[in-house]
Amino acid sequence: MEIEQNVTAPAATESSVLASFPDYADAQRLVDRMSDDGFPVESVRIVGEGVRTVEQVTGRMTRGRAAAAGAASGAWFGVFIGLLFGLFTAGAAWVWMLLISLVIGAFWGAVFGFVAHWSTRGRRDFSSVMTLQARRYEVHVDRAQAAQAAKYVL
Known part of the structure; x- marks a missing residue:
């Protein structure tokens, strides 16, 4: 007996880069400021570019x-x-x-x-x-929210 499942992946939302930062803390601060101001942060993603592993020798x-x-x-x-x-x-x-x-x-x-x-x-x-580290961190926002989000990087 064969069971067919029709599973569809959620559609990828088009996004644009709002800002780029050299470290995660700066990207996190921007998103936190947006959240504090009431921006719908569900449409925001922090994307690490150039990910690498770093092993810190402790002793x-x-x-x-x-x-x-x-x-x-x-x-x-x-x-x-x-x-x-x-x-x-x-x-x-x-x-x-x-x-x-x-x-x-x-x-x-x-x-x-x-x-x-x-x-x-x-x-x-x-x-x-x-640990994992990225060369830079980009804050992406859905295109529908891009114009509203632009005021946070000025």
Whole structure:
């Protein structure tokens, strides 16, 4: 049995570039000003042009730091599990359940963090944060609203 679905994509609205900025904060400020003034911002888009990834190196990753980071994330997971199990306990047992789960989570997190870093054999001995950046940010507005929006860039 064959089922036919008729799915149509929403029609793309023609837009024009209202302004171009070197950073996102400036584009966001323009749209915020338009919103504060009551402009129908549903017709506005911020488009990043020339998108690239940027990896900011934050430090050297050692086995000790990997174990510490693993312990911290394991401790949070342990607290979560302890809270879930704590729902079924009463009195002082609740606090003990939370503490024991925290310690067990931190221990296993440290073990897994250490082993994960050790297994790379030094191929990635640094920590980093990856972000997306654009060369410039354009504020686009639907053509029907373009004349009304032009007053915001003067």
